[in-house]
Amino acid sequence: MNTAAVRAPSPPVIELIDVGFRRNGADILRDITLTVHAGERWALLGPNGAGKSTILGFCGALSHPSTGTARVLGHTLGRVDMQALRHEIGHVNPRHPLDSPLTLHEVVLTGITATIEIALRWEPSGAEIAAADAAITQVGLAHRRNARWTTVSQGERGRALIARALVAEPQLLLLDEPTTGLDVAAREQFLETVDALAESAPELTTILVTHHLEELPESTTHAVVIAHGGIVAAGSVDDVVTTEVISHAFEHPIRVAREAGRWSARAGRSGAAAA
Numbered sequence: 001m002n003t004a005a006v007r008a009p010s011p012p013v014i015e016l017i018d019v020g021f022r023r024n025g026a027d028i029l030r031d032i033t034l035t036v037h038a039g040e041r042w043a044l045l046g047p048n049g050a051g052k053s054t055i056l057g058f059c060g061a062l063s064h065p066s067t068g069t070a071r072v073l074g075h076t077l078g079r080v081d082m083q084a085l086r087h088e089i090g091h092v093n094p095r096h097p098l099d100s101p102l103t104l105h106e107v108v109l110t111g112i113t114a115t116i117e118i119a120l121r122w123e124p125s126g127a128e129i130a131a132a133d134a135a136i137t138q139v140g141l142a143h144r145r146n147a148r149w150t151t152v153s154q155g156e157r158g159r160a161l162i163a164r165a166l167v168a169e170p171q172l173l174l175l176d177e178p179t180t181g182l183d184v185a186a187r188e189q190f191l192e193t194v195d196a197l198a199e200s201a202p203e204l205t206t207i208l209v210t211h212h213l214e215e216l217p218e219s220t221t222h223a224v225v226i227a228h229g230g231i232v233a234a235g236s237v238d239d240v241v242t243t244e245v246i247s248h249a250f251e252h253p254i255r256v257a258r259e260a261g262r263w264s265a266r267a268g269r270s271g272a273a274a275a
């Protein structure tokens, strides 16, 4: 018997129903309806200004929509303590605004208090120190545990920020253009780390925003493409990340290919230069 066929569907991690977002008289998002289930690994794609960060802001309980309903981990935004909800969500922001020379281990510990610096009058317990060490090992950085943040490379920082997010045992992990500024080797190491989560944390739901299809982890299962504040396509990654959908969203001919699990995009030329 196929047990997958009879298994009850998992409750949604994100539910956006007819969501709209309006600022200064302008519709930034409209008619956004999207459901994300536990263990799915989504890519959020679209051209500059499409509204990706705004949607990620709802998923991260940083803001709530002007119209419609947004539920995150079962809580309706606007009717929940957003700050408390944020503790259940890991957020990897490559522009982590840290000024002081904490060690990598200390930066990971700040994931427990959801602060940038070590929280005042806070002493991590033995279990919390061990959890930080486990998360650092999980992302392959045990040898850099005591390195000062200022001496940690961009690539290592990206992986350390995943460890910082994981130490709080989130159900949802948001990755906001996480490979920005990484060289090609560091990018691959970062993507390997993300792919490894699919094995080590299969129930963890991830949403990754990127402009570049080459930066999609192999383990991506679903994608949503947005343009001009609306959804162009959403669903299984192989149905959505196609030449047709991407060309439509970016309003430009873009040939999409998938080879050995990874995606590539080749943009056509307008022809003006050749004329």
Ligand SMILES: Nc1ncnc2c1ncn2[C@@H]1O[C@H](COP(=O)(O)OP(=O)(O)OP(=O)(O)O)[C@@H](O)[C@H]1O
Pocket: 023, 024, 028, 046, 047, 048, 049, 050, 051, 052, 053, 054, 055
């Ligand atoms: N609070 C706000 N007030 C006014 N306009 C806003 C606000 N937030 C976003 N916008 C506008 O809404 C549009 C969508 O912004 P958003 O940052 O979500 O797009 P994005 O897809 O993440 O873009 P990018 O790829 O350039 O980061 C942009 O035109 C932006 O200028």
